[in-house]
Amino acid sequence: MTADRPTIACLGAGRMGRGIAVAFAYAGHAVTMIDVKARSAEQFSKLEAEALDEVGKTLASLARFGLLAQDEAKTVIARVSVIPSQDMAAALAGAGLVFEGVPEVVELKREVLAAASKCVGPDIVLASTTSTILVDDLSGAVEHPERFLNVHWLNPAYLIPLVEISPGAVTDPGVIAQVKTLLEGIGKVPVVCAATPGFIVPRIQLLAMNEAARMVEEGVATAEDIDKAIKYGFGFRYATMGLLEFIDWGGGDILYYASRYLEGALHSDRYRAPEVVTTNMRDGRIGMRSGTGFLDYSGLDIDAYREKRLAEMVELLRHFGLARRPVLDRE
Numbered sequence: 474m475t476a477d478r479p480t481i482a483c484l485g486a487g488r489m490g491r492g493i494a495v496a497f498a499y500a501g502h503a504v505t506m507i508d509v510k511a512r513s514a515e516q517f518s519k520l521e522a523e524a525l526d527e528v529g530k531t532l533a534s535l536a537r538f539g540l541l542a543q544d545e546a547k548t549v550i551a552r553v554s555v556i557p558s559q560d561m562a563a564a565l566a567g568a569g570l571v572f573e574g575v576p577e578v579v580e581l582k583r584e585v586l587a588a589a590s591k592c593v594g595p596d597i598v599l600a601s602t603t604s605t606i607l608v609d610d611l612s613g614a615v616e617h618p619e620r621f622l623n624v625h626w627l628n629p630a631y632l633i634p635l636v637e638i639s640p641g642a643v644t645d646p647g648v649i650a651q652v653k654t655l656l657e658g659i660g661k662v663p664v665v666c667a668a669t670p671g672f673i674v675p676r677i678q679l680l681a682m683n684e685a686a687r688m689v690e691e692g693v694a695t696a697e698d699i700d701k702a703i704k705y706g707f708g709f710r711y712a713t714m715g716l717l718e719f720i721d722w723g724g725g726d727i728l729y730y731a732s733r734y735l736e737g738a739l740h741s742d743r744y745r746a747p748e749v750v751t752t753n754m755r756d757g758r759i760g761m762r763s764g765t766g767f768l769d770y771s772g773l774d775i776d777a778y779r780e781k782r783l784a785e786m787v788e789l790l791r792h793f794g795l796a797r798r799p800v801l802d803r804e
Contacts, residue, residue, distance in 0.1 A: 477658070478502050479569020484509055484585050486524045486555050489574035489602050492630030495531050498552040499541075499631065500659035505564050506555045509575055509585050521555040528553050531631060565592040570655065572624065574602045582606065583614035590616040598648055600624035604675050607668045608641035619645040624652060625672055634662040637672045677716070681707075705793070713785040717767040721760030722782075725767075729754045 481497045483490035486506040494504040508520060532546040541549070556564040565571065571593060575585050582601060590599055595617040601608065604625040612618040623639040636656050640649050649665060656663045666673050685703070689696050710719060720728050732746035753759060753766060760766035761775055770778075790796040 479655075480505065480567050482507060482565055482568035482571045482589075483574055484571060484589055485574040485576075486520060487574065487576075488628070489626065489630065490572070491524055491527050491531070492628065493572055493574065493602070493626060494553050495528055495549075495631035496626075496659055496661070498528075498549045499532075499535075501552075502659070503552045504554070505568065506553065507561050507564050508555065508558050509561070511558050517557045524555050525550065525553065531629075535631075561588065562592045565589060568593060568597060570652075571597060571599045572602055573599065577603060577605050579606055579610060582611055586611060586621075587614040587616075590614075590621075596620065598622075598652060600652065602626055604637070604672055605670075607670065608639055608644070609668055612641045612643065619643050620648050622648060622652065623668070623672075624656075625675075627674060634660070635674065636661045636663045637674065638663050638665045639668050639672055640665070641668055705795075709786070709789060712789060713782055721766035721768055721770070723760070724762055725750060725753045725759040 478501050480503045481493070483493055483504065483506045486508050490506045494506055497504050506524060508517060512520065529546070529550050532541070532549055533543075535541055536543050536546050571589055573582060573586055573589070575581055582603065586599060586601065593599070597620065599615055599621045601611055601621075601623050602625060603611075603623060608621065608623045612621050615621045618641065622641060622644045623637075625637040625639065627633040627635055627637075638649060638652055638656075640646075653663045653665075664673065670676070671679065685699050688694060688699055693699075694702070714722060729746055729750050732744055732750065735744040736742060757763050758765045761770050761778075764771050787796065
């Protein structure tokens with residue numbers, strides 16, 4: 474592989490490794506999935522066939538969706554290989570970047586990362602794909618921990634654009650930039666977050682999922698109607714705007730008063746607004762109307778900005794088959 478398309482190594486040939494393999498192979502990288510478990514030749518042969526079969530089926534699906542042709546799928550899958558654990562050192566010798574994707578067990582991850590870090594040069598980036606174990610709980614096992622960080626992919630990894638990057642206390646800023654560039658090069662959208670439990674998406678998602686389940690439990694609505702509300706209301710808006718951007722769009726004052734009402738009406742502090750919302754209210758930073766909120770709108774053509782966001786929503790209406798022509802009275 475070339476310098477701009479380094480060979481990618483995945484420690485573990487499970488679901489995450491396979492998804493990452495598809496994402497990189499699709500973008501022209503050679504990918505080596507390394508089995509980290511000692512197996513007999515027969516057991517490994519079965520795993521290898523299973524892993525490559527899943528990669529092949531994924532690419533066949535993408536071909537049916539029109540993202541590539543069937544003959545192109547053959548080219549892509551040819552870039553993916555599966556290697557037994559005893560050949561880890563040789564396989565890692567040619568790796569340009571290493572992703573660890575073994576089960577969410579701290580000691581297992583530390584063991585695998587420690588072994589891998591001894592097999593690659595000190596400048597080769599190692600990344601854990603975990604979203605539940607913080608980077609600094611693992612970095613002590615890695616030789617040259619300044620090249621180590623968490624890189625959390627959302628399933629299915631080959632489709633979801635977002636990838637969360639979480640550096641540790643000693644992660645070299647240059648490594649963060651290198652990983653961002655690599656991910657952007659394969660069409661992903663990386664974001665950087667502090668080493669905190671849940672990162673960004675899982676933390677928000679967990680609250681939303683629990684609240685949806687709680688509403689079923691309380692008899693607020695049926696599961697079907699709650700999901701419909703999320704798909705055509707909540708999710709519809711946030712496919713074009715971020716949560717904080719939407720607060721600014723409507724006004725932080727609306728969130729402030731709505732939070733106070735729900736906290737009292739439902740007798741739960743889970744609806745209490747964080748201090749930053751109260752502070753923004755006090756200081757007049759309520760969003761687009763004031764020129765600043767969570768984001769800065771100074772110098773922005775607000776009318777053009779609103780028009781762009783509304784146009785994106787109209788495209789979503791068309792996607793869902795919900796865009797309609799007006800009803801015109803005819804004599």
